[in-house]
Amino acid sequence: MSWWAWVAIAAAVLAVAALVLGIVLLRRQQELRGRLGLDGRPPQTPGDAQAAVDGPEQPGRLIAFVANPTKPDVEMLRKEILVAVADGRMPEMLWLETSVEDPGVGQARQAVAAGADIVVAMGGDGTVRAVAEALVGTGVPMGLLPLGTGNLLARNLDLPIGNPLSALEIALTGIDRAIDVGWVRILDGGPGPVPARAGSPVAELDPMELDPTRWPTDADPDDDAPGDELSEHIFLVIAGLGFDAAMVADTDLGLKARVGWIAYFMSGVRHLHGRRLRALVRLDDRPPTALRLRSLLVGNCGRLPGGLTLLPDAVLDDGWLDVAAIDTRGGVAGWAQLFGEVVLQGVGVRAELPAKIGRIDHARARRVLVRVSTPEHVQVDGDVIGTARALSAHIQAGGLVVRVPKP
Numbered sequence: 175m176s177w178w179a180w181v182a183i184a185a186a187v188l189a190v191a192a193l194v195l196g197i198v199l200l201r202r203q204q205e206l207r208g209r210l211g212l213d214g215r216p217p218q219t220p221g222d223a224q225a226a227v228d229g230p231e232q233p234g235r236l237i238a239f240v241a242n243p244t245k246p247d248v249e250m251l252r253k254e255i256l257v258a259v260a261d262g263r264m265p266e267m268l269w270l271e272t273s274v275e276d277p278g279v280g281q282a283r284q285a286v287a288a289g290a291d292i293v294v295a296m297g298g299d300g301t302v303r304a305v306a307e308a309l310v311g312t313g314v315p316m317g318l319l320p321l322g323t324g325n326l327l328a329r330n331l332d333l334p335i336g337n338p339l340s341a342l343e344i345a346l347t348g349i350d351r352a353i354d355v356g357w358v359r360i361l362d363g364g365p366g367p368v369p370a371r372a373g374s375p376v377a378e379l380d381p382m383e384l385d386p387t388r389w390p391t392d393a394d395p396d397d398d399a400p401g402d403e404l405s406e407h408i409f410l411v412i413a414g415l416g417f418d419a420a421m422v423a424d425t426d427l428g429l430k431a432r433v434g435w436i437a438y439f440m441s442g443v444r445h446l447h448g449r450r451l452r453a454l455v456r457l458d459d460r461p462p463t464a465l466r467l468r469s470l471l472v473g474n475c476g477r478l479p480g481g482l483t484l485l486p487d488a489v490l491d492d493g494w495l496d497v498a499a500i501d502t503r504g505g506v507a508g509w510a511q512l513f514g515e516v517v518l519q520g521v522g523v524r525a526e527l528p529a530k531i532g533r534i535d536h537a538r539a540r541r542v543l544v545r546v547s548t549p550e551h552v553q554v555d556g557d558v559i560g561t562a563r564a565l566s567a568h569i570q571a572g573g574l575v576v577r578v579p580k581p
């Protein structure tokens with residue numbers, strides 16, 4: 175048999191496999207629509223899902239949706255949910271849409287004021303962050319319908335990605351879990367470089383003298399109180415300064431819309447040969463440490479798209495921030511070694527080799543202070559919030575309640 179005949183057979187096998195997979199997924203979607211009462215017919219089977227959406231024992235239940243109208247599937251989901259509510263197959267619903275001026279904070283606060291029993295964030299990571307900011311400390315649970323590019327928190331909560339009906343089922347019928355949230359405050363956005371100073375601990379560039387009076391004094395927040403909305407930014411997954419934030423800032427939005435999170439990696443290639451940063455980092459009340467690095471990450475959890483895990487020890491509800499200082503030398507070879515270390519971390523293997531040219535150093539703290547020599551981009555959960563020469567971060571333990579799958 176010729177080679178082209180084998181190619182034809184392989185193509186036919188792949189086509190059949192794709193057809194079977196499509197049928198399975200279609201049936202799964204139809205099943206979920208029936209269980210949630212979104213298909214215009216009576217529920218297919220009784221059970222927890224139907225009891226949660228139209229059980230007579232919960233006559234006053236109010237579900238609020240805070241939706242980003244620019245995301246795919248939002249309009250379809252809105253129409254189906256409205257029909258289900260009108261038919262009495264779902265409880266009362268409050269629908270609120272985000273805007274450029276208000277990405278979800280005000281809408282989520284409106285939902286809480288209206289007495290919502292749960293507020294569902296429908297959109298990407300920016301929408302999730304905004305809704306979370308409004309819900310911190312209220313005890314009102316947040317559900318997630320991940321419709322964005324990274325969907326970072328959803329991945330770390332083991333929520334389904336790319337299947338909004340499954341996510342909706344969990345939002346309506348799952349269990350509540352209290353998780354930590356992180357807060358970042360830009361203390362100095364400085365327009366220019368810090369002057370060089372001879373004999374400083376970081377050579378020609380002095381991010382900050384070791385004199386303790388030079389360290390910010392306002393980074394002593396109450397860990398049990400929400401952040402100051404005028405100066406602090408919430409993060410649920412990872413905040414970063416340096417290479418990672420520059421990569422996010424330089425990502426082409428049109429390419430991101432077409433290829434998703436892969437656009438971040440394509441942007442990252444353009445920054446592989448960027449300069450290393452000189453920084454001073456202080457964890458809790460420990461003395462400041464001088465570092466050379468590419469990125470400093472402060473995280474609440476560490477799972478990223480593509481199966482990568484940057485912070486393998488991070489747990490969403492342990493009351494700690496996990497800190498990773500990422501550095502490479504040696505050009506592409508250093509980045510290759512670093513990528514290999516990240517992959518190994520994801521499967522539970524630590525590469526403890528001496529003199530590595532690509533490395534990740536891990537630590538833990540409840541408060542972090544950072545000073546760098548020149549203004550660097552800062553990102554929180556994939557959103558750039560500005561540039562900084564100094565910033566602080568702290569953890570708020572158990573500040574947010576989220577809806578997660580039943581065990």
